[in-house]
Amino acid sequence: MTKWHVPRGHELESWGDLRGLDGTISIQQPLISPMFGGRSDVEVLAQLAGERNWRGYYLVRQTLRALPNFGTVGFEAEWRRVLHRGFVPGTAESPRLLPVEGSRIGAALGAAPAAADGFEAVFLADPKLLDGRHANNAWLLELPDPMTRITWDNVALLAPKSAEQLGVRDGDLIRVTREGATVELPAWRLPGQPEKSVGLLMGWGRKHTGRYGRDVGFDVFPLRRSDALHAAPVEIQKAGGKHPISQTQDHNSMEGRPIAIDATLEEYKANPTFAIQRSPMPRALPLWREVEYVGHKWGLVIDLSACTGCNTCVIACQSENNIPTVGKEMVARGREMHWLRIDRYFVGEDENQPEVSFQPLGCQQCEEAPCENVCPVEATAHSPEGLNDMAYNRCIGTRYCANNCPYKARRFNYLNWHTNHEASGEVPETKRLQFNPNVTVRMRGVMEKCTYCVQRIEMARIATKVAGRGLRDGDINPACAQACPAQAIVFGDLNDAASRVSRANQISRHYKLLAEVGAQPRTTFLGKVRNPNPEMSA
């Protein structure tokens, strides 16, 4: 192994050349000066090549200078224009069509040796770590797996029936063997996993990756060789012993309750308001005069039909709102801090062919918020625009609000998650840079929860005021809505009849989660309509 290490500059602190998908030339511009004197890839290469002036800035300028027709008027002026614009116009390449050779794909698939009676291992890119390149990212390590809701670990996915045959239960260690290579890892039953097949997630169990990812999970690469990159026949035995697993949700079924409400296309056509019928408003008079919201009235709608459970919103929220990670042991104690979680449910009778529903769930910003009435110090209160605000400075941490929350959307700082306990108790310098300066970093003993990214609301308010206009629909996007690749999350002003969120409220699939409690949530859902392609199933 190597003995030399080079401090590699982060892409946010170094210069570089880029090309867009269509070939457009762009410039990678640093956002900050290098924190620890790191060198970028091009700089190291230039030094190795004996370049006298190896600074990235110079190299990138040299590259542009070498472009034909660049800077004919004057290099310096054109360089500034490109820096401002971000790309060099007219450098796109024309697309080329590449024929798909179906026969070769078929051959490759056929080459995978079918297992006669043993198991077939399927090597899966991990939904979070991919091939392991993100193995030292604590956010991703603590992010629950979309299907198993497991954090800080990978498991061998087995069909419930296969697990029964092997006599293993969730978390029991199994030994997966292939031609002398053996991997021991915990088994996990996943409804929908084909029988006689074991799903192995790649990228875990790395030995050299940094302080968070080292020895987290189980390395399955010993089983994966160039002769069978996607699937391979393996033998499985029960190894004895158990591996503790930290899950954020350990229940698979909705128990017939109207939670993530769904319907088939036929059911939807016959009854477009299926969702609200299953979760009707309570027939009860309000205890006190309902508040009228003049001005803005913020609301959020999540379309369950669009949500794929990809977790992007969860990480976007974590990044935007300075949400800490807590580690495997603390997740096991239910102390994870995600303001936005995704609940996953298996639907249907057949355990081998389940449908899956995902439901992103953060604070519902109830108008009649049960949490507000029980706080003895009024640390959580309603804003005139209908947000359920947290005053961290006022919070003493009785946790009564979380007890009384029907959605269990509140998270409590049981310990000081941000500091390094072992060392000085100081927040590390790099971590400070990671924080969003517009969001309070919460100390131990304080309750917290989704705010609808109130800081973004205020920033947009200020920006539009400076610009001399009012807030318009789309000016404000909470981090989750901004990040959602399916645009399943829509935020806006419910008092503005033309806003996207108001229009979403008019859709027939619209419903309020646990409406029977009468908390009047501002976050609402659009029921899921299933329309599977019959040719793809079975």
Next chain:
Amino acid sequence: MSDVHFTPVEEELAHGAEAPIEYLGERNLLPPTITMRELTDTICAPTENKTPRAWWIAFGLAVSVAGILGASVAWLLFKGVGVWGNNSPVGWAWDITNFVWWIGIGHAGTLISAILFLFRQKWRTSINRFAEAMTIFAVMCAGIFPGLHTGRPWFDYYMFPLPNQMVLWPQFKSPLMWDIFAVSTYFTVSALFWFIGLIPDLATLRDRSTGNALPQKIRRFAYGFFSVGWRGSNRHWQHYERAYLILAGLSTPLVLSVHSIVSFDFATSVEPGWHTTIFPPYFVAGAVFSGFAMVLTLMLICRAVFGMKDVVTMKHLELMNKIMLTTGSLVGYAYAMEFFVAYYSGNQYERYVFLNRATGPYAWAYWSMIACNVIFPQVFWFKRMRTSIPADVRRLHPYQHRHVVRALRHHRDDAAPRLSPGVVGLLFSPTMWDMGIYIGTFGLFFSLFLLFLRWLPMIALAEVKATLPNAHPHAGHARHDADDHGHDGSAAAVPAE
């Protein structure tokens, strides 16, 4: 306990023929042969004799255990409330459980001192001092928990309606806020009640401290200071009686209100299994039940250790067991009613919670709770069992569990919100710091209690004397007509000695 030998009530009744109050429809509580002098000597002896070795051992033990409390609290403050096993969604665990439990323990004291006083139940006099002391120390232990369960205990004062530069009030809609008022009122009134009752007895101790040795001088000064100039004059007695009556009147509603308000913490929430209107009476009955159990536990020990069997007789124990039978059955009724209402409501979440309680992961706790609180007290239907100490002793352990068990139930309720039962469903498991602080409060409680036993008259001397036949205005007169005595002679002309 070697001398658990039980003196048949009949035997005492036979002696009672000499006692005129027999004809007032009352039975002698103490052996009729006992004199006032003997009573004074017996009750004052523990404070006057040389400290027994057993006391030092017990006190050393108690203080050591209280040290565990100190260590647990220090670590809690240093690290944060996360050193406990609380999680999400089980935001409250042993912290609030122990609070509810200790408050409940205190209830018997107030019941005995106030309600039984108003009902002229003279048998209370042998145990009320004891029970009141227990109340006060239990409330002190209880107060530790809500104070420390917060995430940032150094800001607890936000909960008090103090004027402040932020011009912020606490939130009066919150049941936790009501707790603050309920518990602090309860503590204040209980402490005052206890102190007022102590005054004549402290004066007795003062007067018995004769001699010029330094310890005697200190005793004279200390007891003299706290007996606030009591001379036993008629006017003193008159004021005393009136103050005592007023405080009893004030305390009586507190017996019912404190635990009702504590139960509001749960009853006013929207959580299935918590949101139940039966909670206030059920909490009160449960509190009296466990409180009486605690009084009995402590009393049986002290009675044996300090030789007070003539003062705390089997008759007292029998009456207490009757109350335990009553409250235990009340609690049993509440359990049954909770199930019925969960069924009758037609609410699927309520039904789930209750079924889960009896069959889910905390079923062991649920059924042991039923066994200890409902089934076991049923043996007290039998007089033999009511009047046998082994039965009492056997009962001691289980119901230490009682409120703990109740709270475990709460955990599970918590873990079973309306969302699919296991979405955020986590069981609670206590850490060593949970246990440390709980066990530690026992240390604190017993340390205080042992100090009380050593330095204060553990039985209300003046009040007990008032129940003696010879304290009766007509003592010595045989066979009076009951009609002549419309009043009762309690506390009349009791010498301060």
